[in-house]
Amino acid sequence: MSDVISCDICVIGGGSGGLSVAAGASQMGAKVVLVEKGKMGGDCLNYGCVPSKALLAAGHAAQHVREAAKFGIQTEIKSIDHKAVHDHVHEVIGGIEPHDSVERFEGLGVTVIQAAARFTGPQEIEAGDQRIQAKRFVISTGSRARIPDLGGLSDVDYFTNETLFDLQEKPDHLLILGGGPIGMEMAQAHRQLGCDVTVLDRSSIMPKDDPELVDIIRSRFVEEGITLKEGVAVQKVVKTDGGITLITEDDEFHGSHLLVATGRQVNVDGLNLEAANVSYSDKGIQVDARLRTSNKKIFAIGDVAGGFQFTHKAGYDAGIVIRNALFWLPAKADYSALPWVTYTNPELAHVGMDEEAARTKHGDIRILRWPFSENDRARAERKTTGQIKVVTTKKGLILGASIVGPSAGELIQVWVLALSQKMKIGAMASIIAPYPTLSEVSKRAAGSFYTPSLFSEKTKKIVRFLLRFS
Incomplete structure (x- = not known):
């Protein structure tokens, strides 16, 4: 065993969250050690988000050809080269790899150790033939596919x-x-x-x-x-x-x-968390709102901390940890405006409460809908399958939004902002949306909140009364 490496922060796991902590902390002046036993970039780059979206893009491209006739274009798929599709997926991964590479992080001043980490005490780990002692540890080991107990x-x-x-x-x-x-x-x-x-x-x-x-x-x-x-x-x-x-x-x-x-199953095997006094279960490492484990010198982020399992959640967690570990700010994680997207065609995106959760908590709510079939851009592109569904309180406070349709993953972002800033529906109804865009579905849905009162008999009487004096 070589001499002990001492550092300010030791990050265990080189996936999205761990890399964000390592890069941010190092560039802010902290001495950082990053330990990763597998591929840099973790599950997202190598086995998850990136390759799956690349494969989906290939599938969607084939489907566009099949559906070209609805635009008056007669064509057909003669063959699909699955080896070439495979190569496309791995070319996409290869194009991103340098950003997550050992070389890049060492260039940022991070000490990278490629080995499995194992706690030997509350503030020390072993990784390969190295011992690392740190003021703070961040566990970001992610998750893997859960294999069911199934005969055969x-x-x-x-x-x-x-x-x-x-x-x-x-x-x-x-x-x-x-x-x-x-x-x-x-x-x-x-x-x-x-x-x-x-x-x-x-x-x-x-x-x-x-x-x-x-x-x-x-x-x-x-x-x-x-x-x-x-x-x-x-x-x-x-x-x-x-x-x-x-x-x-x-x-x-x-x-x-x-x-x-x-x-998914969280990756805690082999970490010897007991030696670090870190509590965990098969659902993940137990953390408080500041993402501290039962050992307050150790944080856990991303999939391994349980709850939502998304790359963007891990990236968000990284920011919370940096504020706590480097600046001693009592920053707390708030996932009330955390979105997610399933990238099928059509895509399905969601943020906030769904209808059932909103009714349980608030009772009397409003449901606003607008179909893509009533959107001119969707009609022009023949992508009219889907709708937006927004949940608000009776007084118009936005509680959640779901979108199924073309580019739903992009369209949801404005609702993420609305929820994070606790906006009312009037803010969305009053925006000016460029025409023709898919984003008009958000404005239309928001505007429908006012339709019952705006076109009511009471409003008509008021208008007629005022017109008498014009």
């Missing part, structure tokens, strides 16, 4: 998000266990790239999203030829000559390949 699963070859993007040939029939965001995105990407796809979920697809808007996604998937089996519990997995069979109580489903997308 260990006897077959299957994919998770960590291995799926290495596939270079076409799966003839992809079976997907799990109808959450990962399962749904990969289902549509592979279907649009010419594969047969069956999704099986023991409950309903996309359970964390508004059921009214999920219905729109469900209908689109069925139209594209994706088989959805909801409320189905797989009891056994069997390897066959032709591939894989999933057996339920009432049926059997045959496919050539299997993707397991049944949730």
